[in-house]
Amino acid sequence: MVAALIHVELMIRLQVLLEPHTPRISPPYPDSPHPKIKDGTIGYQSLIKVNIDSVINQEMFMLTRKFALFLAVFVVLLSVGFACGPGDVEADLGQEFSLAIGQKAIITGEDLEIRFEEVSEDSRCPRDVVCVWEGRVACVLEITRGGVPEEITLTQPGLTDQPAREYHQGYIFTFNVEPYPEEAEKPIKSSEYRLRLTLTSD
Secondary structure: OHHHHHHHHHHHHHHHHHHHHOOEOOOOOOOOOOOOEEOOEEOHHHHHHHHHHHHHHHHHHHHHHHHHHHHHHHHHHHHHHHHHOOOOEEEOOOOOEEEEOOOEEEEOOOOEEEEEEEEEEEOOOOOOOOOOOOOEEEEEEEEEEOOEEEEEEEEEEOOOOOOEEEEEOOEEEEEEEEOOOOOOOOOOOHHHOEEEEEEEEO
């Protein structure tokens, strides 16, 4: 009963709202193909349908515009991501930076890029073991200078916390490979390696 009263009330309010805007056709056209035209007046049902269609068209237009804007922003962000690469870092000469495997560093003003490819060897003596040899860790890097790539290997001995230094392509590489193996039974995962590197000119 309450629902029926609410429905009637809504219909009355709708008719009151639509009454001032009901268009008139003068003179009437008895032969008009429009089934809702009677005595020169478009019926309420036809007008409501026209209004609903208009609202739907407006909503579709707004959704289309929003989707087009979202698509444009997505394309721009995607292009920036491809240009810079995921996780790329920028550094100046003399500035220390850290790379995970797969990351690339862009050296500002040098037309030089350094990518940490892999750890090809890690035989460093763990801290909880007495070794006859300190072992070493070897990191493979791809150096791209002037658009020309070259692969190099940086090697650091074990049982030391001091950074190692090597000379390549006119630059001095001062580096440290982390973490250091603490226990023989707990090997380091590839995702855990970090190469702390400082590049200076010769």
